[in-house]
Amino acid sequence: MTTAKLASLMARGAEFLGCDTAILCGAMSWVSERHLVSAMSNAGGFGVIACGAMTPALLDAEIAATKALTDRPFGVNLITMHPQLFELIEICAKHDVGHVVLAGGLPPKGSIEAIKAPREGKAGAKLICFAPALALAKKLARSGVDALVIEGMEAGGHIGPVATSVLAQEILPEMAQLLPVFVAGGIGRGEAIAAYLEMGAAGVQLGTRFACASESIAHPAFKKAFFRASARDAVASVQIDPRLPVIPVRALRNAGTEAFTAKQREVANLLDGGVVDMGEAQLQIEHYWAGALRKAVIDGDVEGGSLMAGQSVGMVTKEEPVAAIIAELMEQAAAALERRAV
Template sequence: MTNAKLTSLMARGTEFLGCDVAIMCGAMSWVSERNLVAAISNAGGFGVIACGAMTPELLDKEILGTKALTNKPFGVNLITMHPQLFDLIEVCARHEVGHVVLAGGLPPKGSIDAIKAMGAKLICFAPALSLAKKLTRSGVDALVIEGMEAGGHIGPVSTSVLAQEILPEMAAQLPVFVAGGIGRGELIAGYLEMGAAGVQLGTRFACAAESIAHPNFKKSFFRASARDAISSVQIDPRLPVIPVRALKNEGTEAFTAKQREVANLLDSGVVDMGEAQLQIEHYWAGALRRAVIDGDVEGGSLMAGQSVGMVTKEEPVADIIAQLMAEAVVALERRSA
């Protein structure tokens, strides 16, 4: 029976995450908070709190809030450039968080050891094969390979190319989860057959019934097609801004202006490079909050992946996961026929 086939293909991922279905939710700032995270874990998937720019005190409250809504495993996503990264790791340790996801570049010195010392499993993003190998050597427990089709901060290579490059080389060594542009179960089945331990989806869950995103934010997703989710443009080579994919609006234009402003501050020596990049990060956090929480869909940032065209209505997380699994089963049945 092919349902058994799907279960066996996902076994490595579900065992690693401690859940029923090897689907992680991408950490979307302001969206991946206690309600959505708990709903995904309760539905058999793996919810991940987006710490983003939270202070240690806020993260502490968010973990407590999530624990009050679910007794299933969930993870916490931390940004490597957060100025209080080690304090945030300490908060995770205090709550005995089982899985920590480090995003946004190479883990700073000592961070891997600190996470391993608390007994958590560490998941890192690998946007290239060379980085996947380097991270594996440094003791990471699992990898996420995320293609440029994803929403939010993205790398330059598509998911299908990364999967072909990285899975045959790395999947035997550690669990590898595939992310970016995944909207249907047929694709999940394909990546599992290529050796992935599971997948990560963000955009598909952003407008779930349990998501606290503003109705205006959700409506923008329902109306959008794949080509509306565009990547931001870097205007100054000295300010290497990680591109961000979001729905085109006034906010995407405002970001270009913000980059000019920060580049001028850099020119005049008012800020150094680290401060300049932090200003850009804070800009995104603020713009995202305006869209997700306040419903400002013109001035805010509507971070979305190219799978946004497959998000057409508000539906419970459990239904989304059930549909993805049913599609994967049908795909596997067709292949084994």
């Protein structure tokens, strides 16, 4: 039975996450909050709170509110450059969060140990990290990371330079036997999920498909922009000054895209004048994105805000419940496996 084949291919990832279906919802700032996260976990997938620039107090409240809406496992995504990272890790431990996802670069010294440290007789959290290259994947595995997400440039938000299909071919044969590897970036249908599972992935991560779910608090105007968009509308930002450590961001093209170019020039001038150092310059860029994203997601400013979206946005055509999206993806994946078995 093909459904059994799909369940078998997903078993390792589902067991690792503690859920029914090895599909993570990518952590999207302002979008991946209590409502979408709990809906994702309640539907059998795995929701992930996007901490982003939250203070420890805000994260504390968000985790508590999510736990009030679901008794299923969910994770928390933390950004490595957050100035209060270790305090955020403590908040996760306080709530017995089972999985922490670290994004934004190599884990700083001591963070892996802090996340995985046992607490009051309970095991510490499992740690998931992003690996944009094979060498980094190997380094993270040696460091004690429990699972990896390999995310290609087709994804929305902050992206690396390599396509998902290339990363999968490069990393899965080398790493999939060592630890669970989840594939992300440009996945919009179940056929792609089936292909990556057959290549050795433990599961997948999708963000763009869930951003416009019924349970997402994103503004109706934000969702409407997604429904109208095609793959080619989701473009990567351009780095205008090689000194600025700007990670490209993929979003729907609008006036906000142009505003980011101007913001980079402004920060570069501050660097030239010695007003800020490189660390502060990077933080200013990150705060810009957080503010621009809030404008679009919460306020519905789809021209001046940032419409972060992956290239799979063309496959987002209507608002529907998370459970329906997961069911459709699983049906498509099962059908693809069945066709290959004939």
